[in-house]
Every structure is written in C-alpha cells, then in structure tokens.
Amino acid sequence: MNIIDESFAQKQKTKKDNTKLITRIVLAIIIIVVIAIIGIGIAMYYIQESQLKVYFNGQVSPEIKNLLQFDSDGTIYVPIRDIATYFGYESYSGDYNDLSEDRSKCYIQSEDEVASFSLNSNTIYKLKLNSTSSTGENYEYFYLSKPIKATDGKLYMSQEGIPKAFNATFTYNKDTNRVYIYTMSYLIQTYTNSVLDYGYTGIEENFDNYKAVLNNMLVVKKDNKFGVINPTTGETIIEPKYDGIEYLENTNNFLVKSNNKVGVLSNTGELKIQILYDSLELMDSDAGLYLAKRDGKSGMIDIDGNIKIHIEYDQIGIDVTQFSNNEIKNKFILVGNLIPVKKDNYWGFFDTTGKQIVEFKYDNLGYIASGKRDAMNLLVIPDYEVVIVRKDNKYGLVDKSGNEIVRTALDDAYLTISGGEKYYMMTYNDETFDIEKYFEENLQ
Secondary structure, X not given: OHHHHHHHHHHHHHHHHHHHHHHHHHHHHHHHHHHHHXXXXXXXXXXXXXXXXXXXXXXXXXXXXXXXXXXXXXXXXXXXXXXXXXXXXXXXXXXXXXXXXXXXXXXXXXXXXXXXXXXXXXXXXXXXOXXXXXXXXXXXXXXXXXXXXXXXXXEEEEHHHHHHHHOEEEEEXXXXXXXXXXXXXXXXXXXHHHHHHOOOOEEOOXXXXXXXXXXXXXXXXXXXXXXXXXXXXXXXXXXXXXXXXXXXXXXXXXXXXXXXXXXXXXXXXOEEEEEEEOEEEEEEOOOOEEEEEEOOEEEEEEOOOOEEEEEEEOEEOOOHHHHHHHOOOOOXXXXXXXXXXXXXXXXXXXXXXXXXXXXXXEOXXXXXXXXXXXXXXXXXXXXXXXXXXXXXXXXXXXXXXXXXXXXXXXXXXXXXXEOOXXXXXXXXXXXXXXXXXXXXXXXX
C-alpha cells in the first residue's frame, strides 16, 4: 500500500510539475508575442511618423504630398498648374495677354493678380488686376535660385516660389519630415482675434496689405489711423499714426501717408523716403527707383530718397496699354535702360542713373497703327533692345544707349502676327523690310 501510494504521489507531483512548466512556457510565449506585437506597433508607428506628411492650413493633405518632387540636392519642386487649384487659382498654358498653347510657359490667375512662368527662367512675373492706372500696371518680378524645369511635359518650380506665386508660406522640417503650408487668407483669419486682443480695431482690409502677413507683419487700424505690428507677439513695428499704409511686396517696405503726403518706411519702421510727395510709385525694384510726383510734376528718386531726376517734368513712363501685344513689363524703363521723360510735349530719354542721354526732340514714342493694313501697335523690339520713336510723322529706332541706329525717316514701323509668330516690319520709300532681317544683315 505504501509503495503504491508513494508511486501515485510521485506521478501526481510529476504531472503538476509538467503543468507548471507548460504554463510557464505558454506565459513566456504570450509575453514574447505581446512584446513582439508592441515592438512591431512601435516600429510601425515610427516608420509611419518618419514618412513625409504635408499639412495644408493645419490639415493633412495626401493629395498635395503626392504632387511634391524631391530633387537629389533636397530641393522640393511642385507642378505649377496642378497645385494651383489648391490655392484657389486658375491656370493656363502660354503667357498672359499673349494667348497660345505654348507649354514652355504658363500662368496662374486669381481675382486680384496673375503670375507668369517660363521654362528655364529664374523669374516669376506678377501683375495686379483691376488696376486704376490709366497707363497700365507695372509687372513685379521675383527671382528664384532654381529655374523653372519641365518633367513629363509639366512645368515645375522650387518651393521658394510658393510664397510669391500663391501668397502662402511653405516650410519643410527635415528632422520631422513635415511640410507646413499656410495660405494668406488662413493666416489673416487666424490673427483676426489676436489683433483685437492687442487693442486694435482690426486688420486693414486690402489685398496688397494682407501680403505683409507672409513676412510676419500686419497692417492694423486704431482710431482711424494705421500702423504695423508683429501678429504673433503684438510688438509694434510702425506706430498707428498714419492716414494710410500700403505694403510694397517687392521691397518689403511700406508706403505711408500723412497730411496728403507720402513717404516710405522700412519693415523695421526706419524712415527711408521722407513724407514729402504727392505720390510715389515703384519704377524698378532692382534699381531701387521710385517715380515721385509733386505739384503736378514728375521726377525720380532712389530708395534712400536721393533725387535722380528733378521733379520738374510733365511725364515719366509710357502708356503701355496701347501696346498690349508687345509684352512690355515695365512702363518706366524700356529695354532695360531707357527712361522715357516728357517735357513741353516732347520726349527724351534718361538712363537708370538719372543721366539724360537723349534730348527732348521726339513728338511721340511708339507706332500707333492706322488701320490701313494688318498692322499692330509697336513700341519696342525686345531681342534687339530698341525703341520706336517718332519725329515730324517719321519713325526711327533708338537703342538702349540712346543711339538712333535707324534715323527718323521711316514711314511705318509696326508689328504683325502670322502663324503665332511675331514679325517686326518697317516701310521706307514705299518698300517694306523685316526689321530683324535688316539688323542681321546690317548690324554685324
């Protein structure tokens, strides 16, 4: 009996030990599986978190993410026309005001402005719409460090162009692999309440002034006066004491108005041009030149307020609305150097340093088509950098140095378009010549 009892007890003990062992093994396996699942979960989380994410106005946007291309040097490129719709822009092939299906060019358009792009160009050209200027609006231009490129027949620009083209901020955090895009309208809406908290009555409602927010500035109102603040801190940049303020996108400065006179302040509040003029208009941002008007007369000053052309002339700049097919982007500076100036009903030319290089002797600039033939108005021949001038009802050609390379003896000098190509023609003694061919043969 004792032997049987001991054997049975031994078997029972062995069975319990085996059960415990199996339980331990199962538990160990469960723990290992749980740890593996947690590890996989953590790994998947970090893999997912390390993947590129694009936030558009605070919301994840896989659609925009799929549009981005990363170059080998880290530059991010975006397809201009494809991404335009997300910013509320229409997009078209060709060049604005020169309708074509030229796929080496494109432009985007909103209610307020147009931005144009060309393959291999480093420049974005922008034009304000609904201009009140009777002589046409000047194009503004912005430079990119990388030129516009083409991929699969589409034009792409680098991410540095997004703020200027679409009025939005674009930030890429390489450490977190995150792209943050905020539109101008979203930022304005975001800061509306903050401005009230800072003690101002609101943001000055103007499309041009809204653009200051892209550089962390806001034009604000208080007691019917205007100033500029930092919207994130409330810090005052320009005291709210001016009758009007206009943000100058191209120079990142501010045109200010007080007692019906205007001047220019920097983005730190420094006085750049004294408040002495009836009006100021940026002529060219590269040259830093302004058209200045006072008492009905026009002159030119530089960004520091130095007078370059005395304020004593009847007109500076040409009416470019008459030459819509000529693709003139600057009405003040023709062919890169000639500033047209009018005095006592005659035109002459100054250069961008303010030196007069052509006396006042022309009764008009440009050719206005008479309608007798298939001709169009013509002011400049861009590839040869010459301007059409008129004297005693005869036409001539002046180069960018002020030299009259074709004397004022032509009967006509006009533009025609055939098969989408532009041709520049001139008539002398009832004989018609192609101007560019004439140059090729005679200006070697």
